[in-house]
Amino acid sequence: MPTPAQQVHDWLATYDAPTASVAHLLCDRHPGSAVAVTEIGEDLEPAVHTFADLARRSGRLAAGMARLGIGRGDRVATLLDRGFDLAATAMAAWRLGAVHVPLLTALAPAAIGTRLAGARARLVVCEERVRHKLQDAGPWRVAVAGPGGLAGDLTLDGLAAGAGPVPRAEAVGGSAPFLHLYSPGPGGVPRGFEVPVRALAAFHSHFRYGLDVAEDDVYWNTHDPSWHYGLYFGLVAPLLAGHAGLQLRAGADPELVLDVLAEQRVTNLVAAPTLYRTLRSTVKTLPPEVAVRRLSSAGEPLPEGVVDWAGDVFGAPVRDHYGQAELGVCVGQHQHPDAAVEVPPGSQGTSLPGWSVAVLDPFDDVEAAPGVLGRVAVDARESAAYWFGGYAGDPKARLTPDGRWFVTADTAVRDREGCFFFSSRDEEAILASGYRIVPGDVETALLEHPDVVEAAVYGAPDGTGGQTVAATVVLADGAQAGPELAEKLRELVRGRFAEHAYPRTIDFVEELPKSPSGKIRRSRLGPRSRG
Missing domain, CATH: 3.40.50.980 (Rossmann fold)
Incomplete structure (x- = not known):
């Protein structure tokens, strides 16, 4: 058996070849009788x-x-x-x-x-x-x-x-794009970027070594496949590996999730921390048919209590993984025996095979010493699986001037064994129900209302250890604060940006807390006059 590093190079030899065809790699080369997609409707009847x-x-x-x-x-x-x-x-x-x-x-x-x-x-x-x-x-x-x-x-x-x-x-060929995606940019403006065919090697690496999806696993990734993580690892990677994937066409409430786990005999589950927290608050014992051997999470840090709860109830811990839309997954608590590393409590794991991830000094583009808080960065030269080619019109975005490091905007400490302890994951981003919501997107929508002079959006606790979208708003002179206006603002966000991103709570204030330089101090935002 090849080592994980050799396997990534072997995948690249196939996926980055001039003859690479996405339809062949993801469909035509697999046995026709093998299951590709199991679609589950609201009645839980599977269509295979x-x-x-x-x-x-x-x-x-x-x-x-x-x-x-x-x-x-x-x-x-x-x-x-x-x-x-x-x-x-x-x-x-x-x-x-x-x-x-x-x-x-x-x-x-x-x-x-x-x-x-x-x-x-x-x-x-x-x-x-x-x-x-x-x-x-x-x-x-x-x-x-x-x-x-x-x-x-x-x-x-x-x-x-x-x-x-x-x-x-x-x-x-491996350099041609097969996906065109968007990532939130400064000021809420979406930035387009392309995913080349050779990125399949990076996706395959996480599917095998991070998630440890075995040939006989019943695999269910609950993330939306029109969103980055669900697309990469709920749709593309299973097809690439010739493995069946479950697709539930209904809301993932706890009872429904348990029913699917039991009826489909799911053995490998991937879900957002929000779902695990919701299950924890409602589930005490599992149906006897539930026998999941692997539990994985991505998108935001997992509270220690959820990890312990999963181990007690499922008999398997939830393993954390880290990545970005522009990378896929590059760090994690890898579950395949060939890549598994024991990590200390609180660590998000180590670099995935094919990736070289480091912590840079806060100010200089050199690696920080072990134990020093710095900027998480991917070594673009040394990471065989690295594929990001920049945003439309800005090919060198987020690269250091020498082109070596892709800087993620997250901060962490790395110990001497290479284990990462994240301090923040793009600290202004709101991670709600598995979606990464940038405050600027919601603020832009709120500012379209003629009564809104300023708006600041932030993540508020949702009661289960997760986040929900909240907003603090400054109104124009003469505007009437209250529940009616608050609901109009929510509808505005639903209509101008996205249904899942509207602020659940809206506070009306006379002025926003700001630093001397004029930057909003989001840590000081909170309830005052609520609508």
Whole structure:
């Protein structure tokens, strides 16, 4: 068996080759009878789709897309719920050498329009229930996953019907993009970036060595596959490894989660800390059918109490993992025997195979001594799995001047054994219900209301050890603070940015706490006159 480092290099030899084809790597090379996606509806009835099903459906969709003129390098966006339609649509785009642009259905129309325009999308495939969010005219065609839609729309079934011969899977090579994603930027402006095919080596490394997904595991990643972590490790990595993935098309409340764990006999679970905290507050004993051997978490630090609780109730600890949209996962408590390292309590683990991660001095771009708090950075030269090529129009963003270090904006201490102890993870970001919400995005939406002069958004405790979105607002002279205005502001955020990011609490104040330089002191924000 190759060492983990050698295995990453072997994957790169395949995924970074000039002949690399995403549709071949994620679908066509696997046995047709193997299960690719198990879609679970609200009634908990599973719909099982094999790799042969995925090849057939995506091939027909690719033929339909080709009829529309979609080809290599074109952008195909989706506003789809998790499930087989999303997997087949993405695979169809990859068959043509096109680039998939996944968007959350919860995004507001303006946020969707900005991202579609930035990606230069040519086709948008959406759920019928969110079709109204695309009413603004754009240079893209629309296909609806259902019988509805507007005049001139296609249906997803119509796109796949009678489309002619299935195109051969396009070989694009390891440097070509296959995903176009967005990351929050300064001032709430989303920054687009591309994920090249060679990034599959990084995703495969975490899937095998970080999550330890075994061949006989029933694997369930509860993150939304239109969001970075759920996309990389709930959709792409399982398909890459030829492994079935569960996709639940219903809200993940504790009772429903337990039902899925029991009925599907899940053995490898990946979930946001929010879900673990919710389970902890409601679950005392597990149904006898639940037998999970691996529990993993990502997105925010895990409270020690949750780790201990999971060990007592599930008989397995929750293992923490760290990464960013621009990296995937690069540090963690790896669970595969070939990569597992004992880490002390409170540590988020060590560098993943294929990655060299360090802590830099707070001021100079040199490695800090063990035990010194500094900036977490990835060695772009020494990390075989590193793939980020910068943001659109800014290819050198977040790199040190010499191009060696990708600086994450998080801080940590690293001990002499290479174990990381994170002090903050982009401390202004709000980690709520598995989503990373940048305050500037919400503040921009709030400031669109004529009564709002200033707004500061921050994360407030949600009662289970997690966070919820909160806002402190300064109103214009004569504006009337109160519950009615607060609800209007919430609706504004839902409509202008995203449904999941509205502030649950809003405080009205005469002025925001600021430093002498004018920077908002978010640590001093809190309840005063609440709406």
